[in-house]
Amino acid sequence: MLRRTLSSILLTGLLSLSNSIFAEGEPRIIAGPYLQHTTQTSMVIMWETDTPCISGIKYGKARFRPSGQKGKPDLAKILDLNVSSIETRTIHEFTLEGLEPETDYFYQAHSLGSDGKKIQSDVLIFQTAVRATSPFAFVVMGDNRSYPKRFKQLADKAWAERPNFVLNVGDVVANGKNKDEWIAQYLGPASELMKRVPTYVAIGNHERNASWFYEYSSYPSPENYYSFDYGNAHFTIVDSNADLSPGSEQLQWIIADLSASKAKWKFVAHHHPPFSSDKDDYGNTDFWLSKRGDPRVQSLIPIYEKHGVDIVWCGHIHDYERTWPIRDGKVDQANGVIYIQAGGGAAELEQFAPTRSWFTAKVLRNWQYCLATIHEGTFRMMAYDLDGRMYDYLELKK
Ligand SMILES: [Fe+2]
The missing domain is CATH 2.60.40.10 (Immunoglobulins)
Incomplete structure (x- = not known):
């Protein structure tokens, strides 16, 4: 900014x-x-x-x-x-x-x-942003770094959806300190989309908290975390690279932000996934158990459950995973929070653990993006792979 x-x-x-x-x-x-x-x-x-x-x-x-x-x-x-x-x-x-x-x-x-x-x-x-009573749509994608040709394919597909805005869960460049990458890997490949559709980024680890993230972005202050309203929904964007321990500045802000919102739908986006079935990032499943979630963001889970967050969007792991609604460490279909890892945005794919996690509703190892649509109390999410096949669908009503 x-x-x-x-x-x-x-x-x-x-x-x-x-x-x-x-x-x-x-x-x-x-x-x-x-x-x-x-x-x-x-x-x-x-x-x-x-x-x-x-x-x-x-x-x-x-x-x-x-x-x-x-x-x-x-x-x-x-x-x-x-x-x-x-x-x-x-x-x-x-x-x-x-x-x-x-x-x-x-x-x-x-x-x-x-x-x-x-x-x-x-x-x-x-x-401009729609009125609170109007339907709207947004694309969620992330981890677009390093493969601009593939990212352009996905960004063009996202543009073809004519979304109202895009939510990007981070790692838009390989090294945020390299200025050239911001154009070569991010702003260039996504130009057809970004010149017509606002894009909100949740900062990833590859951005390295570099000054270029702040130079090329313009979000509410302090920009590495912020919130905004769109239609009847509230979006809280978290910096999962920063301190999220109890009492930390950002954690206090997240609690205050979620408490203050009276929006019908509450969404959170951050880079690291609280729940993930990745093969080796949280324990190498060839030899050991995996924690099946990123330690950096575990402190957020009870906050999301307490404040009625509907969906947490994240990335970092380069493939797709949607959880069942989760509350108190188990599936709770009536009152749980859903976590959607949408990290198949171009970077090299990762592999899942060989056995299914207790929280998994759907996994897909492919490049992908999600399209979410909302009208009043109806939420729908369609997830598409690089070839345009819809491989996941979610509908919520309230
Ligand atoms: Fe990452």
């Missing part, structure tokens, strides 16, 4: 300012534009240029074509609002505010380099 007060940067017609104040360089957009945090009245848009630029966004509410109008539209009429900044930067971030809920807007990003040359994105479209 580039912490900046919008009031200080709202300037009209700024892109015609004198060239002399800018550094050398001809601009090229090397990442994005892409969408981050959205609410019913706002949208965050980011992009990166290869040289320092001043930038802006032209945007406008989508309308029907006026009767009798033929040919290409006058873009100035479609993009009739704008926001711009006098700051010279390479990573550009704007929050469009005062938008209408559940409404389509066209937008176009502009950057102006030191030589007076201007670059602009295509005219793109986004939709």
